[in-house]
């Protein structure tokens with residue numbers, strides 16, 4: 061078993077104020093280890109996004125602790141949290157959130173630029189990350205010239221290029237059709253083969269189930285079930301790579 | 312392979328607007344992007360040299376020299392690697408944000424141009440005015456001026472006694488003392504009409520105040536009977552066409568023997584140059600009187616000592632150096648009359664209006680791109696990085712606005728050269744305006760920066 065990459069311990073989170081106060085998380089403990097893709101499933105409003113934000117250092121818990129590669133987020137200010145995210149976390153969002161004025165390559169390169177990596181090698185690494193998601197021929201394309209599936213693949217390349225400890229994806233397939241959703245999950249599952257990297261995918265799309273090493277179910281701010289996923293059982297990718305250009309993420 | 316696309320993104324809303332505008336915007340954008348990229352690279356390359364120089368500042372010349380040489384090599388390497396890495400992304404992001412919304416870009420640039428032109432014109436007028444009010448003093452051949460006590464400016468004529476001239480001449484170290492007479496008079500045009508003029512009388516060969524910039528005729532001919540010199544820009548006012556034409560002052564003939572270019576008075580009253588005695592006759596000044604005496608020193612004379620000795624010998628008169636007289640005229644017109652305050656007030660207004668416009672457009676641009684800034688924050692960017700993007704946006708706007716405003720400013724300068732109040736632009740003024748424009752845009756960025764530092768990255772997940 062590999063070392064824990066992200067540890068969430070007894071996390072509680074209260075959101076909103078006054079009459080709108082909601083106990084979004086009511087004591088959640090979740091540990092993510094390298095080399096595994098975890099699915100977080102649950103009904104709308106159950107606290108999935110809140111948990112993902114807290115594990116990724118976007119929010120701090122009201123109670124409980126989060127450790128990213130051993131570093132705690134407790135007491136960290138906004139700048140320190142940003143630094144933690146920069147070093148350890150890659151995010152993938154439902155609505156992609158690419159920069160519309162930057163090309164695919166620049167979008168990916170931006171993550172490295174933000175980390176102060178401005179060498180020709182950084183550019184090559186960004187191009188390599190796009191190659192792993194099968195977009196070598198789209199380096200110079202702007203987001204508006206790409207399909208939804210392609211945009212999400214750029215977003216995944218952006219999430220992995222900095223080699224973070226954990227990739228957190230919030231409903232990455234929700235805006236995509238079946239085929240594109242499958243392609244995205246295939247790429248994420250490939251990334252999760254790296255024993256150094258953990259992948260957490262928030263979803264309520266049952267078609268993502270075959271890709272899971274582990275499935276965690278959350279309801280009303282509490283984890284209600286946890287079971288091994290089909291992939292762990294089958295110990296292999298459920299489908300062939302989406303196209304010939306998809307290769308395992310270079311390590 | 313892939314080429315960086317900075318400045319070549321011409322797709323967005325390219326259908327709207329006519330072709331020429333689009334091409335213009337595109338080429339401006341390319342120029343800005345190229346400048347920005349070059350600036351970024353140059354800074355990347357220069358930074359290690361600067362920091363090495365700073366580090367080794369006190370460690371002896373030799374090690375400093377070595378360190379700088381090493382840093383220069385490193386800089387050269389960084390420069391070439393930076394070229395391969397493409398332009399800094401902060402800059403790419405800033406310039407794309409800037410050019411993404413053309414309406415806003417145009418508003419920003421108009422704001423800056425308007426403001427910079429207003430400031431240029433106001434300060435340019437100030438400089439022109441300043442130059443004009445001292446032009447006579449500047450062109451006189453005098454080391455010292457003997458002026459009636461209490462004289463506030465050059466055009467403030469009261470009279471000195473001729474005997475004071477001889478007292479000054481008796482002081483050791485004085486080589487010559489030339490009289491000058493000034494005053495308002497009425498010029499009668501050949502066609503019968505009349506106009507006020509300001510007569511300046513001195514002997515052209517006596518080392519006084521001869522007309523300069525002569526473009527027709529000869530200044531020396533002022534020694535001839537009833538001879539005067541006028542500026543060509545006043546020809547219409549005086550009803551003359553050039554050398555040989557004549558008007559009348561005090562029923563005495565005034566024949567034009569020389570024409571000058573650019574000797575203009577900010578009071579708009581034309582200057583008429585004449586010989587000393589001729590001018591006295593035109594002005595009706597008693598024969599033993601003059602307005603000023605212009606003192607020239609013998610070679611090697613000590614100006615302070617001579618000045619003190621003349622002053623000791625004279626009652627009811629002051630002895631001023633050229634610089635002191637110039638300063639007295641200058642401060643009278645600029646500050647005594649409120650003209651300077653009005654010009655500075657106008658300049659200040661320009662700065663305020665420009666800052667407000669740029670702040671407004673930068674702020675709304677930032678608001679538009681807030682989701683992107685939140686994403687930047689989500690992927691772990693520091694506040695500093697985000698602030699850099701906004702400051703680059705401000706700087707790029709400043710450079711575009713400044714370039715256009717300077718071009719417009721030069722046009723104003725050209726258009727006003729021969730006017731009553733020419734706008735003057737000096738290299739110092741241009742440099743100062745550049746600094747001012749950049750400062751203005753940086754200040755304008757404050758509101759936008761306050762907005763982005765408050766961003767909650769978690770909003771990215773809510774969308």
Ligand SMILES: Nc1ncnc2c1ncn2[C@@H]1O[C@H](COP(=O)(O)OP(=O)(O)O)[C@@H](O)[C@H]1O
Nearest residue numbers: 075076082084103104105106107108109110111
């Ligand atoms: N900023 C907020 N202010 C108040 N309540 C919030 C806020 N964000 C989320 N909530 C509430 O917290 C609960 C959990 O939300 P969320 O984590 O987004 O659920 P999920 O992602 O599972 O749909 C919901 O009841 C939601 O309405």
Ligand SMILES: [Mg+2]
Nearest residue numbers: 108109110230
């Ligand atoms: Mg959600």
